[in-house]
Amino acid sequence: MTLSARGLATAPIMILNGPNLNLLGQRQPEIYGSDTLADVEALCAEAAAAHGGTVDLRQSNHEGELVDWIHEARERHAGIVINPAAYSHTSVAILDALNTCDGMPVVEVHISNIHQREAFRHHSYVSQRADGVIAGCGVQGYVFAVERVAMLVAAGA
Template identity: 85%
Template sequence: MARTLADAPIMILNGPNLNLLGQRQVDIYGAGTLADVEAMCAEAAAAHGGSVDLRQSNHEGELIDWIHEARLNHCGIVINPAAYSHTSVALLDALNTCDGLPVVEVHISNIHRREEFRHHSYVSLRADGVIAGCGLQGYVFAVERIAALAGEGLAAA
């Protein structure tokens, strides 16, 4: 059963090392923090009558458990899998269990302008949209897209 933003929050998942936003590789990821991401996303969701549930883990299994939870309790998933983008078939398999749940993948940097190994993302094979290279603003774009997809029941994707 498709849930709308009014019925359930958007799950925003962040992978390894994103807890250090604003502290590491500021030249690539900027000075904004994960708390800034949460505030920006909460404001964007509130504009559509909804809310967000932002989480971060450095552990692949925990991210998978949260994806399983999201399929039952959330209206969509925004995911920045970080380095797991390029390595994790397990995250792809978990996302593939989320039939009818919109998924938008976010990357703060433009992964296609970085090392070649970063050009491929397993998560992209399931994502309904991919946003890369827009800085922290990419999360807001992703929340907006989830709000649209959840409101449309994903039919217009």
Template identity: 65%
Template sequence: MKGQLVVLNGPNLNLLGKRQPEIYGRETLADIEALCRHAASELGFALDFRQSNAEHELIGWIHEARESAVGLVINPAGYTHTSIALMDALATCACPVIEVHITNIHGRESFRHHSYVSRVATGVICGCGIEGYALALRRLAILLTKAAP
């Protein structure tokens, strides 16, 4: 294994497939986890996949990832637009961080256009559906390959 990638999911993503499927699609969080596990395995990485509705828990997991992960993918969901604390935690990560959104947040309500997380993310993928997660993992693999001695 080339190391561990961490995928973190924020509030309400546990309701994917049930909550507003006309916006977020019919795929579930379990579908996203399966997609990520497959992509990580193909790329030669271990995967830690988690979801929480609690901001403090996400921050704790980011702190853990600082010690164990070579790359991090985060869909901060509603915390994207509100959490300076999440941004501050991510800013402490030495590893690359990719922000992912299932929908195009820039094509939605104006309050969703601003992301605190984007300020500290290495890259942002939005509007690609759940495939954005696989794209994020591939991007991390490329970044980590370029950084390898």
């Protein structure tokens, strides 16, 4: 299936989560809240379903696995929502992989407002490729990201 032929009815939105997000709801709840990754998946599935779509949510603590999944998304998914977590600030490899996703919507999401945190968190390599960046909205930011990807897919972006 070509990218231009993919819509939400035929291809899911890939939602990628980087390191330590497997501990969402347990790790630093004062920053990241008490919702779990399973809660995020349920929110995203509901948001995608409202647009006739589905999601494929994955999490890895390994940069190479995230790169492999981005390569897979090029062939099988309608768009990507990515919370690269700490890899936002360090991974040229993830940026390079996202740059191979020509014509595919990519929205970056961060649960916390990275611009109110340590200075090293203010820069994201992923933002250079993202069609949108959502930060500081808690897990609700994932819903906003899914909705944005759905709108971009519908517009043929």
